[in-house]
Amino acid sequence: MPELIFQIAIIITKIVILTFMVVLPLVPVSVYFERRFSAVIQDRVGPNRVGIPLTLLGFKKDFHLFGLIQPIADGLKLFLKEDFTPAHVRKAFYWMAPALTVVPALITVCVVPFGSPISIFGHTEKLVIADLDIGPLFVFSVASLSVYGITLAGWSSNSKFPFIGGVRSTAQMISYEIALGLSIIPVLMYYGDLNLSTIVQQQADHGWLLLPLWGHDADHTFISKLLFWFPAAIAFLIFTISIFAETNRMPFDLPECETELVGGYHTEYSSMKFAMFFMGEYAAMVIGSALIITLFLGGWSIGFGADAWVSQLHIGDFYFGGLIHLGCFMTKLIGFILFFILVRWTVPRFRYDQLMKLGWVVFFEAALINVFLAALIVAAPQLEKTIIGVGAVLLVIVTAAVIWVAKVSEETPKVLRA
């Protein structure tokens, strides 16, 4: 019995620390980065005022802290705003929708490995809330629930622009989920495992999927890793772009496209309910980044064979290498969030038909072919040369056929004239 209580205590501690002290603070931090970074891109300053108002207490100067307190001020402001519910909305769904966008995003945190195991007084604990063996599948299944939040928000607002936003979001998320799921099949085939902790551990030992430069042995020859780099890169590209679409980020933020839809699905929302959509979007961005890092960029791994040595660092009984790995993971995460922001302020918004075409005509087919390509590469050592040749030819034919079909379908129909 005490053992069970101890286990529960550990789990709750992990949830509290990893969800509420690591991931959630990343939301305001990424908002702050978004604002400062976009300001720098646009020759502006961005929020740089909110700090410790010492002048109010009679001191000569304020501490501005580069405006780092700004997210807190924003949150406080959103909390104190009037929570206005329009009379024409469908109340129950209207209230449910914001929660449905935030909660799935936060639940997916539980399978992300934040670092290597920490050991203290002989007790080893993994830095992951739930070390599930179906990691990526769990993430997809839960994350796809957030489409309900946006759709319900659009529908329950009972107003035309939010409704269009909701419908757009539904179509967009469902379309890109296919490409999202297909694109990581090569990765899973390569690792032969669905447990994210294991996948990261493998990358730490034998080189990241996109940086396979160390840890070569008989099972993991440098040549095979280099060969697999191509399908991995394609998978990475499709997966990353699909994550952009899944999180409704620029350039795929058509559900909240201001120029067309006022505010999109959250037009009728205010105060904290609006803030929850905002949080949901950024939380999804954080989780998406975490997933990409975990699958393709080595997760918490420092790389170059240094991980094993880091894991051995200890003061007395306290093996703290996991914390260093946690720091590494966070650094990668913030770096990737910055990449998200860079994309947002560089690439203009897609047209909706372009978005759909990209999802269905390009990514779906590319991911499918990529699966066969990966399969061929993974299976190659066990196969005869002729079979490999036949497979390669078939693959080329299929690819050519797909490209031809796409090209034919693209040809603009002749304008009919009387």
Added chain:
Amino acid sequence: MAVVKLQRPKLNFGEKIYFGALIKGFFLTMTHAVKSLRGKSVGADELASSGLGVTMQFPEQRWDEHLPEYYRGAPTLVTDEQGRERCVSCQLCEFICPPKAIKIVPSEIPSDDPWVKVEKRPLEFEIDMIRCIYCGMCEEVCPEQAIYLRKDYLITGLKRADMVHDKKKLYEIGGTRAGLVNKWNELK
């Protein structure tokens, strides 16, 4: 209206997949960001900005020395080099003022005043700075060159009443302007 048929440009394969352009875009954005971080934004020097972007950090840095020659700030009343208030309350500015911001109560100059020969001056002269649109028509219409748009741009107040500039305040901001009108000089 002539109809001009435009041919869409033929795109080659590289342009069609627009991936290169995307990468180019990232580099462009990043280069610009780095430039901005190093305080090399276009116009940063002219505005003496703080280094980040071109923004002037307002309460610490001021427009004062950066205002262009032609800047039109708050309308004010001016006195001449002998301390005479130029305004003779002809009320043309009150008439021309598009938002009706000016209110004048004219009065006769008492006989013991050194400028009694001017005969007329404003008893009250109020410009409602909430209404004022800084168009400068009052300055243009003034036959006595008594009203000028100075460079004051920080017209603030905590109450509506604070925003109404009375005669005293207008002369305080306006100060003196020499020359221009010699109609009331000693020869007369």
Added chain:
Amino acid sequence: MSDTPSATAELKLPKDLAAEKGLVNVQIDGIWHQFPKGTRMIEACRQAQVIVPHYCYHPKLSSPGNCRMCLVQMGMPPRPAPGQEPQRDENGYEIIGWMPRPVIACANTIGENMGIRTTGELVEKCREGVMEFLLINHPLDCPICDQAGECRLQEQSVQHGRGVSRFVDMKVKKPKNVEIGPRIRLDDERCIMCSRCIRFMDEVASDPVLGFTQRGTHTTLTVHPGRLLDSNYSLNTADICPVGALTSNDFRFQMRVWFLKETPGIDVNCGTGTNITIWTRGNKIHRITPRLNDEVNSAWMPDSHRLNFHYIDGEARLTEPLERGTGILPVSSVPSFSTTTWPAAIASAAAKIKATPAAQTAIIASGRMTNEELFLTRALAAEIGTGQLALVPRFAEADALLIAADRNPNTTGAKLVLGTEDPFAHLDSIREGVRNGSIKSLIVLGDDLITDAGFTTEDLGKLDFLLQTSVLANPTAEQAHIVLPSAAFAEKRGSMVNLAGRLQRLNRAVEPQGQAHDDWEILRDLLLAISGDTNQVHQIEDVFKVLAENVPAFNGLTLSKIGHQGTQIADTGYQIPLLANERARKAAGLING
């Protein structure tokens, strides 16, 4: 106007046709007109709606022709050689021979077959030259000059001036800011020597105190040594002064004229009913000037009447209905009043009036009330059932010009509306009744009984109920139980009949001050409160309509039909002395207008 030749008229020439009607043919700017013989050229042009700029000419004054602004080109048919027939055009007019020199239009009379050109290079050059001469010594202090905005010099400078002065010498200095009278200020530098003021004081006011001294550019308008321009008509000189030389002390530096709204009205200070223009900005009256009406006041008005408007927003103005406090203290000589609301005041007054028997109730109306108000007063008397209705006579000395002895502006109207020859008849019996206690309730509309009607404070103290409507606080109101603030003459609409029997209109120039109501509304509300009827009368037009149906003299009229110049509705035989003078001078050919 020009005759078109027809088959029947071919035998007769245009000059014969005109001569039959006592007219002469004149061609003005190429168009033929017919005017009576002896008309001045400038007047003929005015009637033909051709503008001839001028300064010294005034239709009501003689024409000295000293400003030279009205120069026009004139032409007459050349005198034929003996035995030669004059040349005629196809319409029968003689060919005009144009004179090479201009003539002044204000002092020359028209003749048969005369031609006048008010445009053309010659005339335009002359005007430009005259304007330049007029402006060489002008101080150009328009920004401080009260005339700016209604200054002929400004207007014609825009049309005919050069814009830039060629005059390089020192301007002649003359006295400025001279007090030549109690109400008039003179600025000699602005004077253009048109002599309108001199002629007015001589010819109309018969008080010739003004004149020119010095010569040439040093000519100076001045007042006779030892005299002042203190005539009661002196402010008319400021009106007719085409520039800012003469300005009114009262209006001086108060407001620029371009802000002012003009409302036509009539003067209520005496029975003449002088036509006036009320100049207002916002809800403030800034000045009153006479308005041209050849049947009433010509173009003039007395100063005392003109300046009598400051009380409208003065200290003594009543702005809220007052009711005498029930009072814990015994009634002292100065009763205390408390403000009340209109419905409460009207209801309270109606209750008091109904509580008193009709025989003990009397109404004292005023000759300053409009016809509509008097008509409602008559209805009020009928509703109460009292025959005790009188007006307060207010007589003072008349002058020989415009001020009538009867200082009530609507005595004639009262006679017509109340249907009695002597509306003042019952006043004595009412006063007696109040003194001996047979009248207990008194409604006083507008007038001050203690000052004007011979009542004393003790008399009024005997009353059980005294209702007063008034514009200003007065001794009678102090004795009243209820005081209702009413509207002044510039705040109400209505009609009045002057001593000569002319029906004229009052117009609302400003809104009543504070809570004050129009008198007719007060009377209507009181009437309704006493009778208990529902209101059928919403506008003053409705009152006038009923009045026109019930009073024969007003039959067929409406308020709008009266017009700004008034309508003659009765023949009283009264002659306005100033008009008699003017007509005599016109008959003598001294003036033209």
